[in-house]
Amino acid sequence: MRNIVNIVKVFVKHWYRRKSTIFWTILFPIMLMTIFGSIFSNMGESKLTLYIQNQDRDNGEYTGLSQALMDALNSTDAFDIHEVDASQNLDEVLKEASNPRALIIPQGFSQEIQDALYNKDSPATQVILRRDVSQISDPAPGIINTVIRQFSTHLIVGDTREVVTIEEEAGESGFRYIDFFLPGVIGMTVMTTGLMGAVSINTEYRINGVLRKLATTPISKLDWVLAVVLYEMLIAFLAAGIIIGLGYLPISIFNVQVSLTLPAVLLLFAGAFAFPGMGMILARFVRDPTAADASANAIAFPMMFLSGTFFPIEMYPDFLKSVAQILPLTYFNNGLRAAMVDNQPDIAITNTIIVVILAVIFIVIGTLVTSWREK
């Protein structure tokens, strides 16, 4: 145990004395999050979805003024407008929506405007915009505001009063790509740091002869394997921590507040053991240093793309779906998503169990096959 701790300490010293490793562990995930987050955060929304619930009716018909406001919004061509009948529960509708954004025109809208037109002291009428307020880059409020201001000035020529104002309301947050992507980035980062880190540490120290020296001391093979795995786990936790931390920033492209439930933490531990374990096995069979790095890449990159890191596996063609079934990262990603974002404990626990089993298998095989001394 003392040996393991001492070796891990040495690795950590190398980590912070080697500037490039700091870059990769810390900056790489941030870069990925920024790039993918901004590319996909408004994915598929060429027109802004807007649900309108017009509660202002007269004999079952929309009142003239409320209808005029709807027409004005429609004429901007910026919105894909869905009308929601006043009898429907708006919250239910928005829950299903991928872009939950709704404008509510309250009952009495028309009447209040008319009052205001004849009586300067009457308060302005309010419409309610309910939307996911974490979407800071959302252009919808600005557009609606402009439309309403024009709508007001048309009504009362030569007057600067605003007879209609917008009241914003925080609503449901719908499905956002970043919710899907953030657990994926965590999974991917834990996998790549673990797998590639273990391979490169092993090759580096075998090539430069440090392993040969260690083998002459009472340090055992198991000490070495566990030290490598433990160190890679620390690095993976650091990277995962940074990503999770980013999710707490009030920047819409990151903003995902994950829940660190027990399965989520267990899963992170299991993943942080499983992937370096895989690396130890790989390092044993590929002895040439450049080939070792190349083969680590050759495994890590396809696995990254095929395990539902960037896109849901349901979107894959059938044969890739079956490939995803045999990749450890698939279970890690699915588990993380279920535990951290989707709040599905059953799925989280099943996947956690699978990853724990894989971790044990990889570590045992990795230890058995690592060669410590020449025969």
Next chain:
Amino acid sequence: MPAKETVIEVNSLVKKYGALTAVDNISFKVKSGEIFAFCGPNGAGKTTTVEMLECLRVPTSGSAKVLGLDISKRSDLSKIRSRIGVLPQEFNTFELLTVRESLKFFGGVFDKHLDADELIKIIDMEEYSNILYKNLSGGLKQRVGVAISLVNDPEVIFLDEPTTGLDPKARRGVWEVLQDLKKSGKTVFLTTHYMDEVETLADNVAVILSGKIVAEGTPRRLISKYGGHQTLVVEGGGESTYKVLKNRMKDVELEPNGDVLAKIHSKSDLSDAFTALNENKVDYDRFSVRGATFDDVFLNLSGKKIVEGKLE
């Protein structure tokens, strides 16, 4: 001090790698407190032999005892390891640790260990103790390696080619450290393909060729037995001296620096040479007679010279 006891005893040791017999039935003894050189070209079987003695490789047959403990007995393994020091061939330690940090790390591996600063003093590197290993010169790196092999205060130290690839000054630095070790009573087992290293350091030497020991003894004894003839050196003699001597003597060579070397086979050779040089009024700087060196021993045993480890 008691009479010198045997600390390493090797009997008919054999190591085969498949069809290749890398170590072929060798036997020798190493006495306490001496520097024992194991000398041979690349691929002769030096590393295979030391690593068997260090319990890192398993012999195919034969036996060996280190400090009275059997290298093939599992129960003796950890006892042997705790009492020996090892500098592997092409040694390296963690490159981004300082000298002191490395020594502390390796010290921490053993229950009983020497203090880092004490070791730094032994290798005479006080001013480098806070320098990262990767920033040291080759010679200093090897000295760190020697210090690391001493962390557990071993009785026997195995050094596998500790000066290979170093420049002459760096090699002398390592030699000084090894001579100090000997003074402090340690037994040093050293592999090398440098003949001057054998002559300078070794109390006893075994020459190994293709897995077999072809000669063993003190360097002095081997030189007188296998070294062959003395050599007349005519410094600055050049082409003209070379031509004159070539007519009178059998083995004459012209070195690139202008020195002429002539082997003295009989007593008359020497007087013949001078007569010829005088008669022809040849110009030269000075002359000297050089005894045989360990290079000659190796040349005569193998029929070849070693240049940077390779037989030529």
